[in-house]
Amino acid sequence: MLLIGVNRSPYTRRVAITLHIYGVAYEQQALSGFNDRSDVRARNPLGRIPALMLDSGETLVDSGAIIDHLDEAYGGDGALTPAAGADRRAVLKVAAIMMGACDKALQAAYERNHRPAEKVHQPWIEDCMAQVEAALVSIAAMLGPDQPYLLLGRLTQADVTAFVAERLARGVGLDTEACVPRLHAYTRRLLGIPAFRDTEP
Ligand SMILES: N[C@@H](CCC(=O)N[C@@H](CS)C(=O)NCC(=O)O)C(=O)O
Secondary structure, three states: OEEEOOOOOHHHHHHHHHHHHOOOOOEEEOOOOOOOHHHHHHHOOOOOOOEEEOOOOOEEEOHHHHHHHHHHHHHHHHOOOOOOHHHHHHHHHHHHHHHHHHHHHHHHHHHHHOOOHHHOOHHHHHHHHHHHHHHHHHHHOOOOOOOOOOOOOOOOHHHHHHHHHHHHHHHOOOOHHHHOHHHHHHHHHHOOOHHHHOOOO
């Protein structure tokens, strides 16, 4: 199995963490969506990472669709996203908010880094960053002091997505230690788990 993408990408990293947790052996081709355009497009016509090439040769794209396959193939009864019901809805809701926060953080970063300086619209960046912060605050509010996991008393895809979103938010300049201290401390604790630690970019 071949994971295409760099772990600097929150979407790629959530797939890498999921593969680790499920104990699936894989290789990784560390391609960037921007720096390795033609190689990435050869795997995903949209030109985005991650993509996952299965041993059969089939290639899956988009972290949500890839993880859906991994849950089905390797998750069993302990899948990171429960198979059905209220537990599934709760995990998917957190994952949707955290992946949306990643989308907004990247829009802010793209506005800063991919446009000529005179065309950068600062209010748009601030609007995106306010959405990121509000999303993280809503998830931080679910955490009690020293609570190890967000939901169900065990590690789920809610934790994986909250981890990568907090990491990205920090990377684009949000002071998460100040604005979501409990979430910041919780992601530091998750780094004690090999799947999180060993996928550090
Ligand atoms: N919804 C997608 C988002 C993937 C995505 O936006 N990847 C970024 C890297 S963090 C990318 O490849 N961007 C290049 C581009 O959009 O041209 C997923 O969950 O996989």
